[in-house]
Amino acid sequence: MSELKKNSEAQEQQDVHRLMQVRLDKLNELKAAGKDPFEITTYEQSHHAAEIKAHFDELKDTEVSVAGRMMSKRIMGKASFCAVRDLSGDIQIYVARDAVGEEAYAQFKKYDIGDIIGVRGKVFETKTGEISIHAEELTLLTKSMQPLPEKFHGLTDTDQRYRQRYIDLVMNPEVRETFVKRSKIISSIRRYLDDRGFMEVETPMLVSNAGGAAARPFETHYNALSEDVKLRISLELYLKRLIVGGLERVYEIGRVFRNEGLDARHNPEFTLMELYQAYTDYEGMMNLTEDMFRHVAREVNGSAKIMYSGTEIDLEKPFRRITMTEAVKEYSGVDFATIETLEEARAVAKEKSVAFEERHQRGDILNLFFETFCEEHMIQPTFVTDHPIEISPLTKKKPNNPDYVERFELFIYGREMCNAYSELNDPIDQRERFKAQDALAAAGDEEANHTDEDFLNALNVGMPPTGGIGYGIDRLVMLLTDSPAIRDVLLFPTMKTMKAENKEAHGESEGKAEEASGFFTPNEKIDFSGVKIEPLFEDQVDFETFSKSDFRAVKVKGCKAVPKSKKLLQFTLDDGTGTERTILSGIHAYYEPEELIGKTLIAITNLPPRPMMGIESCGMLLSAVNERNGEEELHLLMVDNHIPAGAKLY
Numbered sequence: 001m002s003e004l005k006k007n008s009e010a011q012e013q014q015d016v017h018r019l020m021q022v023r024l025d026k027l028n029e030l031k032a033a034g035k036d037p038f039e040i041t042t043y044e045q046s047h048h049a050a051e052i053k054a055h056f057d058e059l060k061d062t063e064v065s066v067a068g069r070m071m072s073k074r075i076m077g078k079a080s081f082c083a084v085r086d087l088s089g090d091i092q093i094y095v096a097r098d099a100v101g102e103e104a105y106a107q108f109k110k111y112d113i114g115d116i117i118g119v120r121g122k123v124f125e126t127k128t129g130e131i132s133i134h135a136e137e138l139t140l141l142t143k144s145m146q147p148l149p150e151k152f153h154g155l156t157d158t159d160q161r162y163r164q165r166y167i168d169l170v171m172n173p174e175v176r177e178t179f180v181k182r183s184k185i186i187s188s189i190r191r192y193l194d195d196r197g198f199m200e201v202e203t204p205m206l207v208s209n210a211g212g213a214a215a216r217p218f219e220t221h222y223n224a225l226s227e228d229v230k231l232r233i234s235l236e237l238y239l240k241r242l243i244v245g246g247l248e249r250v251y252e253i254g255r256v257f258r259n260e261g262l263d264a265r266h267n268p269e270f271t272l273m274e275l276y277q278a279y280t281d282y283e284g285m286m287n288l289t290e291d292m293f294r295h296v297a298r299e300v301n302g303s304a305k306i307m308y309s310g311t312e313i314d315l316e317k318p319f320r321r322i323t324m325t326e327a328v329k330e331y332s333g334v335d336f337a338t339i340e341t342l343e344e345a346r347a348v349a350k351e352k353s354v355a356f357e358e359r360h361q362r363g364d365i366l367n368l369f370f371e372t373f374c375e376e377h378m379i380q381p382t383f384v385t386d387h388p389i390e391i392s393p394l395t396k397k398k399p400n401n402p403d404y405v406e407r408f409e410l411f412i413y414g415r416e417m418c419n420a421y422s423e424l425n426d427p428i429d430q431r432e433r434f435k436a437q438d439a440l441a442a443a444g445d446e447e448a449n450h451t452d453e454d455f456l457n458a459l460n461v462g463m464p465p466t467g468g469i470g471y472g473i474d475r476l477v478m479l480l481t482d483s484p485a486i487r488d489v490l491l492f493p494t495m496k497t498m499k500a501e502n503k504e505a506h507g508e509s510e511g512k513a514e515e516a517s518g519f520f521t522p523n524e525k526i527d528f529s530g531v532k533i534e535p536l537f538e539d540q541v542d543f544e545t546f547s548k549s550d551f552r553a554v555k556v557k558g559c560k561a562v563p564k565s566k567k568l569l570q571f572t573l574d575d576g577t578g579t580e581r582t583i584l585s586g587i588h589a590y591y592e593p594e595e596l597i598g599k600t601l602i603a604i605t606n607l608p609p610r611p612m613m614g615i616e617s618c619g620m621l622l623s624a625v626n627e628r629n630g631e632e633e634l635h636l637l638m639v640d641n642h643i644p645a646g647a648k649l650y
Helices: 003-032 049-054 102-109 158-163 165-171 173-195 236-244 282-301 324-332 342-351 362-373 427-442 453-461 473-481 500-506 513-517
Strands: 063-076 079-086 089-096 116-125 131-142 219-222 227-231 249-257 269-278 305-308 311-314 320-323 382-385 401-405 407-412 415-422 466-472 551-561 569-574 580-585 600-604 610-612 615-617 623-628 631-636
Touching (some): 049 063, 049 079, 079 102, 173 282, 236 249, 236 269, 282 382, 282 473, 324 362, 427 453, 580 615
Parallel strands (some): 089 131
Antiparallel strands (some): 063 079, 079 089, 116 131, 249 269, 269 466, 415 466, 551 600
């Protein structure tokens, strides 16, 4: 970090502290005058900003009262303007000394941006055509003690936005609109299901056996019972117990917890909707799913045709239906209908460079082919049906082909949006499936299910033929709000804790989230003694060869772990060309994906594409490698976020 930059940041912090002291002095003056705003307990809002603008013809010259945060202020002698932001949006306030009184006007001039105020006055239209309120009375409801981010740049750093969502909501109206829409989506789902005879229920979050999905659970402990328990990973097994009990249509919308990595589409705690309906199957669930998605899109967005990441998604047309075997044949050229043995499946996997593990069976390898070759092509809504039995331990077999089950997943924009089956209700078959899952767990599969004796007992009592659906609310919200990352639709996403010792080591102050990433560490604090030259570059590289490398700044738009790989991260990058670039890098041991979204990295962008795990990697991210205490460390080269995407390094 340059001395100039350090001095600039130190000055910035001094300015913030000075402004906070000024605000504290103003508050103390108010308290001394008996006008402590924090003693006010209520304020009557007759209208919101959007309502006034939408019904101006009816409300013109009518007295209204609004309340919200003051976002701007212009003092103009005897008359001034300010903008007040409430839940619905902004509205301009005209404040004239003659209308509010000399004392009130003097107090208004001392208000700060960020203060929460109440305004009573009449609705009118300015000469420039802006609908406004002519203030007759002003009330300071809350004194904001901390300055808001500078208005021209706002709160743009993604890390700080997620950590301080309250400021993000204040500064970025589009973020607020996303979460308003999220609430509408959930309400729409509830109304849809309630109108079709489903009953909303609640099931336990702390369970002795976390089943119903392939995921590693979080573990905790009941002190009162002296028992270890797990946080649920699914809603399935308890909801199906209720079907056994005669509640023919049930659903739950609730949090589930999976002890897995973080990336653009995964958060360890997320909201799941699961429903179960007696006397139907997966065909009935496909019809219900298609109608539900179409209904919610229409109700929330006004149309079942939506834009996501620049692509039109048409939920209006009938959703495509294709079996997994058909999809793999279409996109990879491999016909698993002709592959009967595990040896054949392994041979074709090696031929097509599809990585598999020793424990994987033929059906597992079919699923790996689908993930490798097919998912990315499922842009328009597509039901992928008839999954192999090996990956579906809770699903009914197809009567005419017991190697497959009556299951579907809905894919939109290359992403799994929904998972559903004809539910397995044969207790003997279910016990055998659980037994196979126990064997996988014993072999080291941390995501395998375990035998649930009480659930088996419920099946012995008798469960009618049943169809079930489960889908993540967060991914649906991403789709309907055109949000690129799951953290954009979670009010408080999971974030790595900013450790106090890191702050102290880097000389950081509270709220400087950007600095916690390790940017701009002063050189004198870095120990270069462990840095080693890669063997590839030990010999001198001639300038002509070196100069052909095209080094560019790239922005991380998305980052996720590559399925079935413990090392690889898949980056979606903005390289300044307008076309997204994909680069894979084997650095998962050093970084979690969510740490890197929004960062600016350096990449070589003119290398030939290299296939890895069935994905084309177009370039290489640069990193620094060193050794400390006998262990290798790796650090991606991160640069100032002000450097634009595509900037060339010389």
